Amino acid sequence: MIDHLYTDNFKAKVYVVVSNIPYGRLMTYGDIAGYCGIAHAARIVGGLAHFGPSDLLWHRVVNRFGGLSSGFPGGREVQAQLLSQEGVSCTAYIVDNFKDLRWQSQR
């Protein structure tokens, strides 16, 4: 439920969705874009992530295959480390139980 946090910019929506990802949970760019209203804007989410603030929990955001994306501050190893600290098993920069850890938003 992110209606009360709605803003004029699509960017803000993405930030809200990302901020609402619970601990030890993962989400894909496509899903985030879909919950924002456009399923074809997966690239936008990635683009915003690069320009967006580092305060958000982007380390819980991965691509459709459950693999860690590049461009993360410090590198994929850092992101994998963060996920590992949250109980997420990562092997070769790929989430093992991604299918099970994938959090499906309530919209």
Added chain:
DNA sequence: CGAGTGACCGCAA
């Protein structure tokens, strides 16, 4: 104001 880019996804050969 215009053009290019992007931490992607889906489909086609």
Added chain:
DNA sequence: ATTGCGGCCACTC
């Protein structure tokens, strides 16, 4: 089954 290509929308320079 795998590999390659294009497309989509928003943001930045």
